[in-house]
Every structure is written in structure tokens, then in C-alpha cells.
Amino acid sequence: MSDFLAACRRQPVSRVPVWFMRQAGRHLPEYRALRGGGGTLFDAVADPALAAEITLQPVRRYGVDAAILYSDIMVPVHAAGFGVEIRAGVGPVVAEPFRTAADLDRLPPFDPAARTPYVGDAARLVTAELAPSGVPLIGFAGAPFTVASYLVEGGPSREHLRTKAMMFSEPELWAALLDRLADYAIATLRDQVRAGAAAVQLFDSWAGALTPDDYRASVLPASAKVLAAVAGLGVPRIHFGVGTGELLGLLAEAGADVVGVDWRVPLAEAARRTGGAVALQGNLDPAAVTAGWGAVEPRARRILAEGSALPGHVFNLGHGVLPDTDPAVLARLVDLVHAAPPPAGPQGSP
Amino acid sequence: MSDFLAACRRQPVSRVPVWFMRQAGRHLPEYRALRGGGGTLFDAVADPALAAEITLQPVRRYGVDAAILYSDIMVPVHAAGFGVEIRAGVGPVVAEPFRTAADLDRLPPFDPAARTPYVGDAARLVTAELAPSGVPLIGFAGAPFTVASYLVEGGPSREHLRTKAMMFSEPELWAALLDRLADYAIATLRDQVRAGAAAVQLFDSWAGALTPDDYRASVLPASAKVLAAVAGLGVPRIHFGVGTGELLGLLAEAGADVVGVDWRVPLAEAARRTGGAVALQGNLDPAAVTAGWGAVEPRARRILAEGSALPGHVFNLGHGVLPDTDPAVLARLVDLVHAAPPPAGPQGSP
Numbered sequence: 001m002s003d004f005l006a007a008c009r010r011q012p013v014s015r016v017p018v019w020f021m022r023q024a025g026r027h028l029p030e031y032r033a034l035r036g037g038g039g040t041l042f043d044a045v046a047d048p049a050l051a052a053e054i055t056l057q058p059v060r061r062y063g064v065d066a067a068i069l070y071s072d073i074m075v076p077v078h079a080a081g082f083g084v085e086i087r088a089g090v091g092p093v094v095a096e097p098f099r100t101a102a103d104l105d106r107l108p109p110f111d112p113a114a115r116t117p118y119v120g121d122a123a124r125l126v127t128a129e130l131a132p133s134g135v136p137l138i139g140f141a142g143a144p145f146t147v148a149s150y151l152v153e154g155g156p157s158r159e160h161l162r163t164k165a166m167m168f169s170e171p172e173l174w175a176a177l178l179d180r181l182a183d184y185a186i187a188t189l190r191d192q193v194r195a196g197a198a199a200v201q202l203f204d205s206w207a208g209a210l211t212p213d214d215y216r217a218s219v220l221p222a223s224a225k226v227l228a229a230v231a232g233l234g235v236p237r238i239h240f241g242v243g244t245g246e247l248l249g250l251l252a253e254a255g256a257d258v259v260g261v262d263w264r265v266p267l268a269e270a271a272r273r274t275g276g277a278v279a280l281q282g283n284l285d286p287a288a289v290t291a292g293w294g295a296v297e298p299r300a301r302r303i304l305a306e307g308s309a310l311p312g313h314v315f316n317l318g319h320g321v322l323p324d325t326d327p328a329v330l331a332r333l334v335d336l337v338h339a340a341p342p343p344a345g346p347q348g349s350p
Numbered sequence: 351m352s353d354f355l356a357a358c359r360r361q362p363v364s365r366v367p368v369w370f371m372r373q374a375g376r377h378l379p380e381y382r383a384l385r386g387g388g389g390t391l392f393d394a395v396a397d398p399a400l401a402a403e404i405t406l407q408p409v410r411r412y413g414v415d416a417a418i419l420y421s422d423i424m425v426p427v428h429a430a431g432f433g434v435e436i437r438a439g440v441g442p443v444v445a446e447p448f449r450t451a452a453d454l455d456r457l458p459p460f461d462p463a464a465r466t467p468y469v470g471d472a473a474r475l476v477t478a479e480l481a482p483s484g485v486p487l488i489g490f491a492g493a494p495f496t497v498a499s500y501l502v503e504g505g506p507s508r509e510h511l512r513t514k515a516m517m518f519s520e521p522e523l524w525a526a527l528l529d530r531l532a533d534y535a536i537a538t539l540r541d542q543v544r545a546g547a548a549a550v551q552l553f554d555s556w557a558g559a560l561t562p563d564d565y566r567a568s569v570l571p572a573s574a575k576v577l578a579a580v581a582g583l584g585v586p587r588i589h590f591g592v593g594t595g596e597l598l599g600l601l602a603e604a605g606a607d608v609v610g611v612d613w614r615v616p617l618a619e620a621a622r623r624t625g626g627a628v629a630l631q632g633n634l635d636p637a638a639v640t641a642g643w644g645a646v647e648p649r650a651r652r653i654l655a656e657g658s659a660l661p662g663h664v665f666n667l668g669h670g671v672l673p674d675t676d677p678a679v680l681a682r683l684v685d686l687v688h689a690a691p692p693p694a695g696p697q698g699s700p
């Protein structure tokens with residue numbers, strides 16, 4: 001079994017596995033060359049050969065322990081016709097935001113084979129290519145809260161005011177929206193696993209805007225539905241958010257095998273909050289990577305030391321790779337992680 | 351003694367004190383009428399009669415337990431001639447950001463009497479007006495890290511990349527900048543206390559972007575210098591940041607009497623992290639306030655219940671009042687807090 005899958009399952013590893021959120025993308029010259037100036041993100045995702053190639057670029061360059069499909073959390077709702085575009089320098093923008101119960105009709109049952117056949121096609125191309133090396137592919141979906149925040153706000157938001165207003169003041173409509181989006185996440189994750197993904201990550205990037213009480217009451221049930229539905233697929237489930245220090249226990253409780261930790265929470269503290277019941281993924285500050293190797297090395301060593309005491313540790317950044325990251329620094333980081341002695345603890349080699 | 355000052359000092363109160371960060375400002379119709387469309391924030395701050403009137407507006411409307419001087423954390427560096435403007439809808443913008451040691455010359459020793467006489471004048475007008483009622487005035491300053499982040503980035507920033515790059519890669523320059531900004535904060539806080547401020551708040555709004563290790567090594571010393579310097583003035587010191595859940599113990603350790611807590615961390619957990627050694631201020635989600643009274647009431651009652659077990663609790667929002675907040679909701683919130691039974695614990699009436 002790959003070290004990545006073993007660490008996710010809190011089993012012995014030969015070395016600490018490492019991959020990076022947003023490892024495929026703008027920071028790579030070969031990505032910029034391939035994408036050029038043309039086409040939208042949705043266009044690129046809809047071209048299976050192109051999406052597969054982009055997915056594979058960082059695996060070839062860095063020798064990371066996992067690929068993650070080049071796609072976007074908004075792909076299913078976009079493909080369902082909700083009216084989403086990715087605006088450069090802004091993010092997902094929704095022309096007609098979700099406002100009333102009538103908008104639920106704009107989210108009909110989601111059939112990946114009909115709406116996003118290119119996602120499965122890209123995943124099959126990637127897994128075929130990776131089969132000889134044994135490097136697994138991670139499939140992913142946006143968690144219901146984070147996707148809902150874009151649909152309700154109409155775009156990226158700092159305060160999430162409209163989203164919270166709906167959550168607090170129209171709890172039935174909110175629950176219906178999140179339940180619908182849970183079905184979307186389940187459908188695309190199942191599709192990606194059927195196409196060869198060996199692990200899945202649920203991105204609840206903005207859940208950290210919520211109090212633990214509000215997360216528990218209004219968000220956790222929908223995310224738990226997603227994670228329960230994919231439990232039977234036999235692949236590890238990673239659950240990640242940013243600024244979610246106070247929610248780590250709840251992210252685990254929702255049904256994760258691995259909880260992603262941003263850079264703010266030391267891994268030892270994250271382990272305490274998750275009760276040691278899950279593996280942890282993380283958690284180098286992406287900003288430290290842009291500051292050069294001198295900033296990276298001591299912080300990475302500290303994280304490796306903390307990770308060695310965990311039941312399972314997947315090295316990653318605390319959030320996605322930033323666009324002005326130097327690939328040479330990431331390459332050295334992968335080498336550093338791979339050269340570290342494998343954990344001697346419960347995760348250690350037999 | 352006022353209930354606000356008593357709670358800050360962990361002494362008995364007759365009722366739970368309450369004030370709101372950014373209680374003076376755009377959400378108030380009387381503020382919009384007074385400011386009209388004319389002049390910049392720095393213009394308004396430089397007019398002592400206008401700044402005093404704006405400061406007093408929320409005290410009159412809400413009957414809050416403290417006033418906070420209408421000003422901005424960038425006022426001292428602006429007045430020193432660094433070249434800052436407040437751009438509507440953006441925030442502080444710096445035309446020539448801080449980049450090298452030569453830029454330290456653009457931050458000469460700060461003399462409030464010469465550079466910002468209007469700040470002391472406004473504070474004197476406010477304290478004279480408030481004297482009969484016994485409502486105290488809170489003075490404030492930006493903490494070195496948060497002010498530095500604007501000077502180094504050139505404006506508001508999501509990732510603080512340049513700031514962190516300087517912190518990580520040029521530690522001597524970084525320390526010199528923060529030490530200089532500590533002196534600025536000390537000078538303006540002393541000036542405000544001399545002019546009648548009965549408490550001070552140090553705003554380290556963006557410190558939550560840092561890991562605890564980086565905060566401890568690269569930020570805490572400068573903030574501790576500020577808080578130590580004002581300790582001798584005999585006024586309570588409040589230390590606040592957003593997203594600082596992992597830093598609460600360090601915010602207290604830096605020398606605070608009160609630690610401000612954003613809405614993400616339940617007060618009981620914040621008390622655990624600060625070792626029960628300080629009073630706590632907070633922590634209702636400002637977004638809940640914009641969602642109406644139905645969202646506010648249960649959350650406020652929960653916070654009051656948690657606060658009643660603390661050695662000292664000042665009710666506040668977890669961050670500033672948002673511009674589209676309904677004043678009628680804040681008015682009901684003040685009434686709810688004031689009607690709550692005073693804490694029966696260590697903070698209770700004798």
C-alpha cells in the first residue's frame with residue numbers, strides 16, 4: 001500500500017507521505033505554458049486530456065505521494081446550470097444567487113455521468129497513467145457549507161453575512177439547500193472513486209467563519225451525510241477547512257479518517273482536539289514557503305517532529321500553494337519530508 | 351467604580367458591562383448625518399469637536415458602559431508623515447511601503463503633542479462630557495504587528511506575504527520596525543490616558559494569521575513592551591485580535607488585564623487557554639447581529655451564561671460592528687445584557 005494511504009489509515013509507513021493542496025496550478029511554469037492565456041478553468045476541467053496532464057505535472061516534478069484531480073469545488077453546481085463563472089483574481093461568481101426556496105429547483109438531482117462525464121474521464125486517464133508507480137489519486141468535493149456560501153453570497157465573501165442570515169433566520173431553507181448540496185458532493189465523490197480515486201477530500205474551506213455551536217447545529221449534519229455515504233467505498237476520507245481550530249473535533253466527528261489542519265494550530269494541539277482518533281494532514285504556513293528555504297526548513301522540521309507522535313501524519317501545507325511559490329522550494333521540501341526518519345510511534349514501520 | 355472598569359479588574363459588578371468595537375461609525379444614522387459625504391477619516395479625527403461628538407453618539411443612543419475614542423490605528427504613522435490614506439471600501443493604503451532599513455527614518459520618534467494634538471483634545475472633550483455620568487473612555491492603539499502589516503504590504507492583505515517574508519527572512523529589520531511601532535503605540539496611549547482615557551485597548555487585529563511559534567518569537571516582544579510601558583498608568587489594558595484562538599494565552603502573557611475573544615472560541619475555552627488569569631471581552635458574532643434579533647438573543651444569552659463563570663466579563667462583539675447593522679438590534683442587545691443577573695461567581699456583587 002502507498003505510504004499516503006497507509007498514513008491516512010494510521011498504518012505503518014516507510015516514509016512520511018507528502019502532497020500539497022493546489023499543487024497543480026499557476027505556480028508551475030509547465031502549467032502556465034499548457035494553459036497559456038486561453039480558456040476558463042471550467043473549460044480546462046472539461047477537457048479530460050488537459051485536466052489529466054495538469055493533474056500529473058506536480059507528481060512528475062515533485063514526486064509527491066498523491067495526485068489530486070485538477071478541478072474545482074464549483075464544477076458540479078456549474079455543470080448543473082446554476083450559473084457560475086470563475087473570474088480571474090476574484091473566484092467563483094454567481095450571477096443569480098440562491099435566495100428563496102424556488103432556487104432549489106435550480107439544483108436538480110445531480111447525475112455526474114450526464115453532467116460531468118469529463119471528470120470521470122480525467123480521473124481514469126490519471127489513474128491509468130499512475131498505475132505503474134502506485135501513486136494514488138485523491139478525488140474531492142466542496143462541502144455543502146462552503147459551496148452554499150458562494151451560491152448565497154454570489155461570490156467570495158469575507159463576512160458571509162447573507163449565508164449566516166439564511167442559516168440563522170431561515171433554518172428550513174438552509175437545511176434543504178445543504179442537503180441538496182450534500183447529494184451533489186456524494187454523487188461526484190462516488191463518480192471519482194468509481195473512476196479510480198483512492199481517497200477523497202471534502203473541502204469546507206470557509207467553515208472556520210462559524211462558531212462551534214453554529215457549525216454543529218447547521219453544517220455538520222450535511223457534511224456527515226456526505227462522509228457517511230462515501231464510507232462504504234473503502235477509501236480514506238480527508239476533511240479540511242481553514243481557520244477551523246475550534247472545529248477540529250467536529251470535523252473528525254462528522255466522519256473523517258483524516259482531518260486537515262491549517263498552520264495556526266500546532267499538530268500536537270490538533271491531536272488533542274481530535275482525541276487521537278484520526279490521522280492529521282498539514283500544516284506548514286503557505287506564506288512561509290513563499291519566503292524561501294530559510295523560512296521553510298525549521299518550520300517543516302518542527303512539523304515533522306510533531307507529526308512523528310501522531311497515529312498518522314500526511315505532510316501538507318496548511319492551505320493551498322500560493323501562486324508566487326518557487327517550485328524549487330517545494331521540491332526541496334518534498335525531499336526533506338521524504339528524508340525524515342519514518343515515525344517510530346504507532347505509525348512506524350513494523 | 352464603573353462596572354466596565356470593575357469587570358476589567360475582575361472585581362464585583364452591579365451588572366454585566368457592554369460596549370461594542372466600532373460602536374461609533376457608519377451603522378449609525380446620526381454618524382452618517384454628521385459626516386455627510388465630506389472629508390476623510392483622518393480629517394474627521396483631526397477635528398476634536400467632531401471626533402468627540404462621534405465618540406459620544408453611541409453612548410447616548412445605547413447607554414453602553416464605555417466610550418471608545420473615534421480615531422484609527424493608522425493615525426500616528428499617518429501624522430508622522432509616512433504617507434497613509436484611508437481609501438473608502440478598501441482601508442489603509444500606503445503609497446510607499448516599508449521595504450528596507452532606510453524606511454526606519456520615515457518613522458522618527460513620535461511626539462503626540464506635536465503630531466496629533468487633536469487626539470488629546472478630543473479625549474479631553476469626551477471625558478469632560480462623560481464625567482457626570484461616570485462612563486469611562488477607552489483609548490487605543492494599533493499593535494506593532496498589525497500596523498506593520500499595513501506599512502509593509504502597502505494596504506490590507508489576505509495572506510500577509512510581504513510581512514511574513516520580512517519577519518522570516520530579515521529578522522533584525524523586522525524587530526527594529528516593530529520596536530519603533532511599539533514606541534508609537536506607547537506614546538499615543540500615554541497621551542490618551544493623560545487626556546482622560548480610563549482604559550486602553552491594543553488592537554492586534556491580524557495577529558491571527560501567525561502560528562503561535564512565530565507570534566511568540568517575532569511579535570510578542572514588541573506588544574509586551576507596549577503593555578509593560580502602560581502598566582504604570584494604572585488603567586486596565588485590553589489586548590484584542592481576530593482569529594487568535596491559538597494565541598489567547600500569549601495575548602494574556604504579553605501583559606493584558608483583559609483579553610478580547612472573537613466569536614469562534616467559546617468563552618469557557620478562552621478562559622481555559624488564558625489560565626483564568628485575565629478578564630475576557632466578547633464575543634458575539636457580528637454577523638449574527640445583522641441577521642436580526644432572533645439570531646442575537648439565544649447567542650447573547652449563551653455568552654452571558656458562559657461569562658458568568660469568568661473572573662471578569664465585558665460583553666462585546668467578537669469584532670467590530672458591521673456597517674449594515676440595525677441600531678435597534680444593538681439597542682435591544684444592550685438592554686438584554688444589562689437586564690441579565692450580575693455574575694454570582696468571583697465577579698458577583700459583594
